[in-house]
Amino acid sequence: MTKGMKIAIVDDEQDMRQSISQWLALSGYDTETFASAEDALKVLGPDYPGIVISDIKMPGMDGMQFLKKLMGSDSTLPVIMITGHGDVPMAVEAMRVGAFDFLEKPFNPDRMNELARKATNNRRLTLDNRALRRELSDGSQLMKKLIGTSPAMERLREDILDLGQADGHVLIDGETGTGKTLVAHALHAVGARAGRKFVLISCAAYDEDKLAKRLFGPMMPEDSQLPAVEEARGGTLVLEDVEALTDSLQARLMSFINEQGTPAETRIVAISNLQEQDRTSEDALRPDLFYRLAALRITLPPLRQRGEDILTLFTRLSEQFADEYGCDAPKVSAQEAAQLLQAPWPGNVRQLINVAERAVLQSRRGSGTIASLLMTDNEEMQPVMTTEGKPLKEYVEAFERMLIDNTMRRHKGSIAAVMDELCLPRRTLNEKMAKYGLQRSDYL
Known part of the structure; x- marks a missing residue:
């Protein structure tokens, strides 16, 4: 069933x-x-x-x-x-x-x-x-998926709204798992092309000949699709792993861009995954193509630099998985909150999603800890910590915000129930909610 x-x-x-x-x-x-x-x-x-x-x-x-x-x-x-x-x-x-x-x-x-x-x-x-x-066609819904109140996320949302209204091509880069494809969808959804075609091609998924045909044609008679440059005409063409384009395909892409003139009929959004490697997208692309694509540029922040967003994301994700698996979300202790904040998150949000799901499954079985999910396999099972130290005050405030947020969510905005559980007087709770940007209306 x-x-x-x-x-x-x-x-x-x-x-x-x-x-x-x-x-x-x-x-x-x-x-x-x-x-x-x-x-x-x-x-x-x-x-x-x-x-x-x-x-x-x-x-x-x-x-x-x-x-x-x-x-x-x-x-x-x-x-x-x-x-x-x-x-x-x-x-x-x-x-x-x-x-x-x-x-x-x-x-x-x-x-x-x-x-x-x-x-x-x-x-x-x-x-x-x-x-x-x-x-994916609703800009307001997509922007809600970009969760977080850190300065880096506030800037990212502003950049998306600004660049979404602009008409030039865009280069999106950042570490793996930071949400670059989601940002490409958001750029399209909040811009003037929102109602037009959105075509996404993974350049790393094809060999050179197949990629050339998929992008520029000619397509085989049995193919039901148009070449991507025709399919996306008037809309947005997203090229994931743009660094995988060979020199000859970069030349053809450059010709396509030049043929369109200004303003471009079809907007190109290029996504690069080279930031964490030795090379950059500037190294991988021919200079004229790089500068045309990078005229407008968005670099996504790594999760480890987003502070208390980590706890907010973990809470939302674990609640979603708990609902899916029909159990309670795991409660996060102060020590576990600190460990979540200190972890380096090389896989970024994608890794956090995996950790949140595994934490829910562990909690359902009544065993395991969040700390065990953050351990490496090659360092004698020691918890992984960043070298970027943070003041104790930041850890305390992040945990306090998470605790109030979780309690408000659990009690569906009942101030009396939250005051009782956290042993806080009304005035103190109001002050802390104002400090952390928490509004009762969000939980009703």
């Missing part, structure tokens, strides 16, 4: 509707029944959170007409058709129109369960992808 998915059962025979509904409900599905296609169409919109099981032979609007209506509204909606014995040609026609599959009467309940499982999994994936595409 796929959590949160519904199954709409459409059949004019009451006994059949109830039989199917009861069987699927016993398997854990959330079902709703309709006596006619007309009634079902009042409920089944383009983003219906589930699948449909429908009889073909019904009075009024029959199953085939119903299927065509559903496919016209949302061609990705899985519809399982129920056919009578000997109606195989009709079932084949239903599949041609867009049905997910069909069941022939009398059908095996186990076969129905298997089809329901496959169809709901398919629907979940479709809706998740659809939600992701909407989110």
Whole structure:
């Protein structure tokens, strides 16, 4: 069963509707029944959170007409058709129109369960992808993903808003795992090209010949895609691992940029991962291309330089994973908070996500510590610490902010409950919340 998915059962025979509904409900599905296609169409919109099981032979609007209506509204909606014995040609026609599959009467309940499982999994994936595409086109939602109140993150958000409105090409660099692709999406979503194509190509994922064809064509007859420069025309073309471009491909990219003129019809956002290595993107790219791409530049801050953002991110991530795994988020002690702040985070946010998930899994089992997740494998299991010392006051304030934030979140903004748990008078709590930029309205 796929959590949160519904199954709409459409059949004019009451006994059949109830039989199917009861069987699927016993398997854990959330079902709703309709006596006619007309009634079902009042409920089944383009983003219906589930699948449909429908009889073909019904009075009024029959199953085939119903299927065509559903496919016209949302061609990705899985519809399982129920056919009578000997109606195989009709079932084949239903599949041609867009049905997910069909069941022939009398059908095996186990076969129905298997089809329901496959169809709901398919629907979940479709809706998740659809939600992701909407989110990636919504600048305000993307900016909310750039969590943190550190000066580095405040500057980054300002840079994205400023450069998003500009028209030049952009170079994004920074250490691995800092969120460079997310920033590329945000730049597109907050700019004038937000409603146009966003095409992302990983230059390191192809050999030279395949990359040349993918970027500039000609594409093979069997390819359904246009060359990336054509596909992204008028929108944004993002080149991940731009340093992987060979000299000849850099020359072709430079020619493409020159041919566009000013202002550029298609904006290029180049992403480089060379900052932590011996070479830089300036070393890897021919000078004229580098200076055209780096006219506007964003360098993402490494996690170790973001101070208390580390604790904020860890808290949000562990809460998300705890909700996903159906358990409580781990409580972070003062010592563990200091260890999180001191760790060097070579994998940056991507590494923090991994640590937060493992911490939740450990907590669910009732074993392990956060410190054990921050140990290296080659230093006699000693906790990894940075060489960048911080004043004790910074550690104390970061832990205090995290503690108040977590408690407010847990009590859904109840000031009285927070005062009671933390043994703080109202005035002191108000002063500390103001100091750390915490607002009660955010937790209600």
